[in-house]
Amino acid sequence: MTDIDAAPTVLIRTEGALGRLTLNRPKAINALDIDMIRQAKVALEAWREDTDIEIVLIDGEGERGLCAGGDVRALYDQIVGGDAQGASEFFRAEYALNLMIAEYPKTVVAIADGITMGGGIGIAGHADIRVVTERSRLAMPETRIGFTPDVGGTYLLGRAPGRIGEYLGLTGGTMSAADAVYAGFADHYVPSQHLGELREALGKRADPTSPSELVLLFDETPERSVLAAERAWIDEVFAADSLAEISQRLSARAEVSASATAAVLVELSPTGLAVTLDAVREAREGDLRDALIGEYRRVMWFVRQHPDLVEGIRAQLVDKDRSPKWQPATIPQLPADAGADARAYVPEVPLFD
Structure with a gap:
């Protein structure tokens, strides 16, 4: 074991x-x-x-991400391996x-610099003060492996403006800093070159200056959010009642970004998409707390009841053939109330406890 391994x-x-x-596994982001x-x-608990x-x-340690x-x-x-309990x-x-x-009970500040996805959103997204930088790339990408957003991600997605939450949850789309602030996943944009000064200011805080006031000293305005610019068609499409209708509405749109979104959804697990929309x-x-309980029901349903999670991880990370065999294979093959079994799972x- 090397010193690095022992860190x-x-x-x-x-x-x-x-x-x-x-967080100190920089090689694994x-x-x-x-x-x-x-x-x-x-x-x-100690603090x-x-x-x-x-x-x-x-x-997070390193420059690649939180x-x-x-x-x-x-x-x-x-x-x-049959270890559902694990x-x-x-x-x-x-x-x-x-x-x-x-x-x-105390103010939590999270710096979501660089890649902050999935479990990273669970760490940063629920803090009192959430900081992003020009390097930030935030996402809930679980549908890319035939899964569904968790770690309280559905709570954040459900409170995003309009139907941005459905769009981000289904596509697993990546947010820039501006997008993250717009969607409610972050509060402040601080250029990465000022993060050291921000950390120092927080450590040397003198009463009565609040943490929020200190962060505002470094806060700048990011470039305009792409999500904000695309929101009109996103709201119209993703307000549809069902996954099938979302697909139909996408096919009727003229925007290039809508066509790209349709192409993404076709490649993803129909079951994962349906469960995510419902969640x-x-x-x-x-x-x-309610959102976490709902997510836990769904993730354990995937762990114990449905093959698409294992198949998605296999295709992306194990065999890396990028050719998952979803069950069912297409959105039209989904049952009428797709997502209900995962919602009801106990x-x-x-x-x-």
Whole structure:
């Protein structure tokens, strides 16, 4: 084992009144495993009652990103190895951390610099102050592997303007910094060259300056959001009642971006798309805890009941043939109430005790 291999996967330290959590697997773009989740949880629990800590800062080591998501290859190995319980333990730990961040009694600042996707959204998206940079690329890309958004992603998607949430959830589309602010996944745009100054200012904060006021000192206006510019046709198309009608409306649009979106959806798991559409719309009601419970029902349904998740990971990350065999293969072959089975599924172990 080299010194690099032995390095902690989460760097935990304090700087003045600042508690810092830095995800530290830069070669893997800080992809989360259950040990990293547990380390972060232990640190947050300790700082909860520590009167010396007033702000928590979460960021990622390296310049490639905060977090590329969870370790889906490990999830694949668990499912094909018959270890559904191990998958359940991972999701339960991850979602508990997501909710802890959202409900934390002290201000949590997350810097979503670079790639921040899937599980990375669960870390950053529920913080009090969410910072993006010109390098930020945010997404909930789960449908690309025949899966459905989780980690509270449906809660955020369900509150995006108009039908942007359905669009992003179904396509797994990537947001720029401007898009992330517009869609409600981020609050402030800070150029990456100023991140060091921001971290230092947070660590040296002097009362009565609030964390929000400090971030505003570095906040700039990003370029215009592409999502904002495309919203008219997105709202019209993705307001449709069903996945089949969304496809029909896309085919009738003249915009190049609509045609590109139609081409994307044709390649994805019809079941994953149907489950995601149902999940985003369900998450418009209730709070984050409700959304997480709904997501957990659906992800464990995929783990235990439906083959498209394993097939999607196989095609993308294991065999890498990029030729998944979805069941069913096309949107017209979906049952009338596609998504209902996943919505109604009752996991053997509940999400929250």
